[in-house]
Amino acid sequence: MSRDELQQALAQEYPEINAHNLSQVEQFLHIEVGSIVLSPSESNVESMHLFRTVESPQYDMNRDNSKEGNPHGVAVEHIMTVKKSLLPPGVLRSLKGARKTVCNFSKHASAMGEFLEVAEHLSEEPVTAEFELQNKVRNTLIQALDSENEVVRVQAAAALYQSA
Numbered sequence: 001m002s003r004d005e006l007q008q009a010l011a012q013e014y015p016e017i018n019a020h021n022l023s024q025v026e027q028f029l030h031i032e033v034g035s036i037v038l039s040p041s042e043s044n045v046e047s048m049h050l051f052r053t054v055e056s057p058q059y060d061m062n063r064d065n066s067k068e069g070n071p072h073g074v075a076v077e078h079i080m081t082v083k084k085s086l087l088p089p090g091v092l093r094s095l096k097g098a099r100k101t102v103c104n105f106s107k108h109a110s111a112m113g114e115f116l117e118v119a120e121h122l123s124e125e126p127v128t129a130e131f132e133l134q135n136k137v138r139n140t141l142i143q144a145l146d147s148e149n150e151v152v153r154v155q156a157a158a159a160l161y162q163s164a
Contacts, residue, residue, distance in 0.1 A: 001029075003022070003026060006022065006025065006026060006029070007022050010022065010025060024101060027102040027103065027104055028057055028072070028074075028102050029057055030104075031056070031074055031102075032053070032056075033053050033054065033055060034052060034053060035052070035053045036050060036051070036052060036079075036109075036112050036116070037050070037051040037052070037053060037074075037076055038050060038051075038087075038095070038105075039051065040084075041081065046083055046084055046085070047082065047083060047084065048081070048082055048084045048087065049078065049080075049081045050078075050079040050080050050081070050082065050116075051076035051079060052076060052077050052079055053074050053076050054075045054077055055074065056074070057072060057073070058072070058073060058074065058075070059071055059072055060072075060073065079116065080119060080120065082119060083132070085132075086115075086119070086132060086135055087115065088108060088111035088112065088114075088115050089139060089142065090107075090111055091105060091108045091112060091115075094107075094108065138160070141156045141159050141160050142156075142160070144156035145157060145160075
């Protein structure tokens, strides 16, 4: 459905629909199978749950009642739960700027893919601590690229280039 068609269909049931709500529905309907879904932990504000969609969004008419709640959902598999600070820097920036419940961060797909390749193999605490240290070092080098000192900028660029 086009955005206009979706708006017309929703307006029949929800005449008060606004652009924000329409955008939320549109983003949800376009979640592709295999997409990575990030959901903040309710029990630990420093953690983020990562899921992978295994089906397209579905409508379950059995849940379409006031007791069950929202009949729309998407089936996912849990990949892992990580500290938010370990996520790629671009994803963190986008999360800070996100003002919607459903956001499309597909521009960060390759960074998330690389992150998952490394993070999925982390199972022991010492390895996780090493990964966190590497992530902090990388972030420090990235910040050093903005230094007013040219020597610092060049050394940071060289170190990042060598680690790539």
